[in-house]
Amino acid sequence: MSANRLIYLPLGGAGEIGMNCYVYGYGPEDKERLIVVDLGVTFPDMDGTPGVDLILPDITWLEERRDRIEAIFITHAHEDHIGALGHLWPKLKAPVYARRFTALLGRLKLEENGHPATPLTVVGARPEVVTAGPFKVQFVPIAHSIPESSALVIDTPAGRIVHTGDFKLDATPLVGEGWDPDAFAAIAAEAPVRALMCDSTNVFSPHPGRSESTLRDPIAELIKGAKGMVVATTFASNLARLKTLADAAQASGRSICLLGRAMKKMVTAAQEAGVLKDFPSTLAPEDAVNVPRANLMLIATGSQGERRAATAQLSRGKYLGMQLKEGDMFLFSSRTIPGNERDVLKIMNAFSEMGVDVVDESNGRYHVSGHANRPDLETVHGILKPAVLIPMHGEHRHLREHAKIAKAGGIRSEVATNGMMIDLTDGAPEVAEYIETGRMYLDGSVMIGAMDGVVRDRIRMALNGHAMVTVILDEADAPLGDAWVEIMGLPQTGKSGGSLAEKIEIELTDFLDRADTRLLRDDDKLDEAIRRVVRQVAMEEIGKKPEMTVVVSRLATE
């Protein structure tokens, strides 16, 4: 009995924003029954993950304990909470629970990845309860920027846990359920909250968050004042914002056209799930081109500057017959995520060159965040009065700040980053174990480990260029012909004024001609010697040491 423990283990989202994946366990040590909350992704970038398509949590620890997993719960349908479901479910094969709209999008992901028969159960809001081994789980509606976002109440033999998911304290979110302090007060009144796992994304925002509904008038006013065509972009999943934008368009006599696959998919799913009501009817792009510019508003994907999304395509010229021009307006109703600034600015400048007026959220009138700010977090702490607070969903600095706030409010707290298993059984939270964890990459059609060295080699080639050397040795281990060098991503011409490749070839041929047979017979030594020559010539000629591939072909004695 006293040997049973309650554990919490983040595998993604704790020490980063994105890629949420959390595990709870209850039972005897190393025999805990487990549940998983969220299977999210994060997105690659040229700096650290060039060529990668998607980044997923490394769930090896879970895979090895597959028989102990009771269920997977998805809090809401944002990519950083549900995006890995299709890719990772086959490794876990546990039943999946989500509310209707989330389940609908989850089902699409599973189908896209070839798992149409996955057990995915639609769950109603609290008081409905899912029993999963020792856990009793309820979905509690909470406001965020996508409908049916939910906190989870997780009852365990060691007490009640509240897992907030992503949330904000918005009583009037336009789409989705509003923040209801009484509902949360009731949760704490029903049973004391042993631990609160709480969203930390906006912990550094000092003022109370603003409601989605505060955008309605400013956006309507902005669009009414526009003379030409208006285009707006936001996250496709931000259905409340789509509604705000569409309503404003309609109020100013504009027809609406949705641009981008994700946008149409999201609106369709939301309408099907009944979570997006009274959305104005939309025109197909082929019909929209015939509408006068002053009567048209496009809502486009690509608010983060994604190269292939509708916004970037419009910035490069015509897209599905649409083309922006002098006098049009483009509204970024979105915040640029750190790291995407350059891509977004590039697009803004391209629009500027077309004579398009670009409006962004810098004055705070056309965008609000979907996450709880610092005072909002304090409000939630105060309502739920948890014995322990574990900050979640944030970079280390967010988690640390959130833990500080909790402690200042008299709540025990611990910063737990990915891989830190926390024992919550009783008393103070304690680190029970450090799990080896990390990231997996979906690269083209295969999964690779972040530490496999594949991406490291790509980065090295990008920084240093590449030289390839081919040497042929005859049956007697003597060089047959000259060394051959091909370079890629390196200057053609070095300091001596001639071809870099030829200069290396000459030095290599010279070296090989003078090399003794013992060296020429030793694969490893020859390889190393060739590399040394290439490096030296390259440093002299171009001041760089390229990555290298050396192929020594030995003609077999027949």
Next chain:
Amino acid sequence: MSANRLIYLPLGGAGEIGMNCYVYGYGPEDKERLIVVDLGVTFPDMDGTPGVDLILPDITWLEERRDRIEAIFITHAHEDHIGALGHLWPKLKAPVYARRFTALLGRLKLEENGHPATPLTVVGARPEVVTAGPFKVQFVPIAHSIPESSALVIDTPAGRIVHTGDFKLDATPLVGEGWDPDAFAAIAAEAPVRALMCDSTNVFSPHPGRSESTLRDPIAELIKGAKGMVVATTFASNLARLKTLADAAQASGRSICLLGRAMKKMVTAAQEAGVLKDFPSTLAPEDAVNVPRANLMLIATGSQGERRAATAQLSRGKYLGMQLKEGDMFLFSSRTIPGNERDVLKIMNAFSEMGVDVVDESNGRYHVSGHANRPDLETVHGILKPAVLIPMHGEHRHLREHAKIAKAGGIRSEVATNGMMIDLTDGAPEVAEYIETGRMYLDGSVMIGAMDGVVRDRIRMALNGHAMVTVILDEADAPLGDAWVEIMGLPQTGKSGGSLAEKIEIELTDFLDRADTRLLRDDDKLDEAIRRVVRQVAMEEIGKKPEMTVVVSRLATE
């Protein structure tokens, strides 16, 4: 006479922030005598310029007209105005003019690049005049974030030009000369301003800029409240900020230690030039390690997250004996330039993991910009009353917005981006010509053109990986042995579960065995056929099309 024209040609800085380089000309068409204002650089990034060391303006147009260049003027010593001097001066070989401190740093750059004998003349402030062909040029002290920043008054037979350089309206900048509206009013009173070339960097900042002196109390208060060691970072060239930080340290009984080569170089040069007075004495790192943490403040380079700078090194562990720990404070007294966010956040999180309290400028208390905001720009327009305003130093969106403001104030304006030659002779400014221009890269020790394809190939290797194929054909054009494949930056294992390289080798060998002699004899066709096989196998196995190098070695008939 009437055949003479006055032209303006930006070669850098117009359509971007950074890499400033502007040309003025006066004389008969295509025979204008020329002056160059600033030779700046901009910095590479992994997204667009991996492996590049420095980005410089392409001055081919100037090189081809070297005999027409009268002089080069440097407005101030920031890298984006002076950074290319050492690299580009040898291509122009015109006399260089700058004020004392700027000249001192310029001399260092020229020496570093092996041009110690460059004619570099120190010029005093207006009313001192430099005559350069048809131009009479005066340096007018103006406030910015580095001492001796100057606007230029450029008198020509076609009228007076004011070229602001970078500036802000700071009457109390602590270091350097304050903004003096009377001095600028006198310039306009003396002779009407034909054209104002005006800094546009902060045109989107709606409120009047704040003085450097407003930071003194908040920073002093922050440092006084710190318990452990304090480290602050800012641009090394921001001498006023260094002074503010050092004064605050001293006031709270802390010794100061400067970390980073650039920091020490800048302070030494400023002291030598007499533009940095009463700077507290500093400790060498080897002495600083013996000072109690509560009595020490480090001022470190690397505010933009540069990997090799002192701040990044501290975030990775020990640096010159210094190591941050729980209870220390790190202050970013700087703004993160778009594109550097990820690097800076990485460092902030590393400090957070050490238990260091990180303070940044997000609340506006610990940093002010060095550029004029929108109302400040309007003030300058009003004082100088130019006939024409050409916005400079900004991305397209900044230039466009600035031109709009000018026009709204009744001033003729034209957006001129890099390569657009503007005729300012009389009446409205007109585009006279489009010059082919762009960027050069310093890559290792050589200069390459931005359009050479070298960097494009690096990016492609980073995105797609690289496969190298070696095939040997004998004297009769028959394959000798099997094809050999080496991959780099690609998954080792494909969908079929085996080695990707081996799988490609098998398919290639099979293909070569079946290929007819005509194909095997044709270099181009064989190359293309091999690439097709590799692409196809790679797509099947890993869903990617790698970059490729194909080497077909033909054994010569002896």
